[in-house]
Amino acid sequence: MSTVSASTLTTCAPRRYVVADLGGTTLRIGRITEGTDRVERVRRMATEGLDRHRGLSAQELQDRVIEQLTLELEAYLAAPGGAGASAVGVSFAGPMTRDGTVLAGPTLWGGPAAPLPITDILSRRLDVPVVVTNDITAAAWRYASAEPEPFCLITISSGIGHKVFRNGEVLTSDSGHGGEIGHWRVDPREDAVLCECGGRGHLGAIASGRGVLTAARRAAAADSGGFTRSALAGPAHGSPDGITNEDLARAVRADDAFATRVLRECLLPLAMAVNCVFTAIGVRRYLFIGGFAVAVGPRFITLLGDELTRLGCFGLSEEEIRAMLALGAADDDHCLLGMARMLAGTLPATAGSGGSA
Known part of the structure; x- marks a missing residue:
């Protein structure tokens, strides 16, 4: 899990989060009000990565993907659906360190590219707190409250990933290994x-x-x-x-x-x-999504x-x-709902909704 960028917002409940799921095929952005299980105002678009531009190098694809993500989040936050968001949460399809640096994006840009400090990049561009984490880590948070015993969540989609959730945490190393x-x-x-x-x-x-x-x-x-x-x-x-x-x-x-x-x-x-x-x-216990x-x-x-x-x-x-x-649930909201629950458990209690949508 990444760190949260520093920002102070006016206390007000319930908080609203803008959440994004960046996958190898599709980028989805939506809004979730804290305490609900409904994703609102969802925008969906093809990811500008390997699936669409196989002739480009890994570094070119990485640049395209991060620019698309940043621009789409900026546009969403400026629109009525994203106005007043307390924070942005992004689930990312690839391994990353606890401080928010992406190590690889196999389904997004294929082979080796430069380490990507995605949390820092988004925090500089977006005027709200930002949390970025691996997509399966985010999805595991959706099921954590309903699964009393340790469980392994496995996604079968563009690629395959997994996370083991035990005693309130996902078992990965700070350096991004595991899962x-x-x-x-x-x-x-x-x-x-x-x-x-x-x-x-x-x-x-x-x-x-x-x-x-x-x-x-x-x-x-x-x-x-x-x-x-x-x-x-x-x-x-x-x-x-x-x-x-x-x-x-x-x-x-x-x-x-x-x-x-x-x-x-x-x-x-x-x-x-x-x-x-x-x-x-x-x-x-093994739950399959994707x-x-x-x-x-x-x-x-x-x-x-x-x-x-x-x-x-x-x-x-x-x-x-x-x-x-x-x-798992027969929908594709695992990462978005899980990301919102992670934000609720990660953000300081004083961070609230900054206004109406």
């Missing part, structure tokens, strides 16, 4: 699938939404007969490159054999990751449970193994 299981190398082969961070064989390159989509397109090209018979062929107009994540999730929900086989193969290393966390530290997991729905948990029970978890029965897995 990046998507970059655990599960395939050691030299020609393993390439991750957007530049490494090979990483869990996120295989089991994320983007990873499963890549696997489905490759499987369709290699098995034209199976693809032609599947529910994916029609929407894709018979072209493997025409397969989309939406079509893939829909086909898995309908128990399409081809799509289900692809997903099962991708879920095996994810099951191995869950097994590793359980075996290492004993956490028995666009792809939510789109597949309960069947995602069923298929993952199949793979995890095949592996086995030391000391647990099949029923106990399956009971560890659950979907």
Whole structure:
């Protein structure tokens, strides 16, 4: 978690927060009133990063992303929906230090770029307190009050990330290490699938939404007969490159054999990751969020449970193994709501709403 920039505001309750979720695909900005669970006046736009501009260097993409974020927050705070905000909270899709320096942005700008002091940059540009934290850290705060036992939150979206929440805190180091299981190398082969961070064989390159989509397109090209018979062929107009994540999730929900086989193969290393966390530290609650997991729905948990029970978890029965897995809320407000709860618990009690919206 980052530090809060110094600013003093007039005490007034309830406080209003402007919150942003900067992901590899989408940037969302909204407003939340303290004590509520409703995100208001949401603005959504494509992130000006790797997903849109793959020909640019990592540093050029980083510059584009931070400039987009800053300009969009400035515009939102100046508009009626953001006027009078007590603070800004940003959840960021990548590892960062406790003082608010981004170390990497694999789904945002790909390979290595300069460390990004994002909290300092935003604090200089925005006339309100600023808190920036990793996106899964923010999302974990949404579930903390409802989960009495330690839990592991895993997102399956453009990439894969996780955080373990225990005794009121997220378990990461001050230097930003931890919570990046998507970059655990599960395939050691030299020609393993390439991750957007530049490494090979990483869990996120295989089991994320983007990873499963890549696997489905490759499987369709290699098995034209199976693809032609599947529910994916029609929407894709018979072209493997025409397969989309939406079509893939829909086909898995309908128990399409081809799509289900692809997903099962991708879920095996994810099951191995869950097994590793359980075996290492004993956490028995795993919540899954992220666009792809939510789109597949309960069947995602069923298929993952199949793979995890095949592996086995030391000391647990099949029923106990399956009971560890659950979907989070079926929306994409995890980071925004969690960020607001983090702000409420981080800002000084004297910081309040500066005016009406």
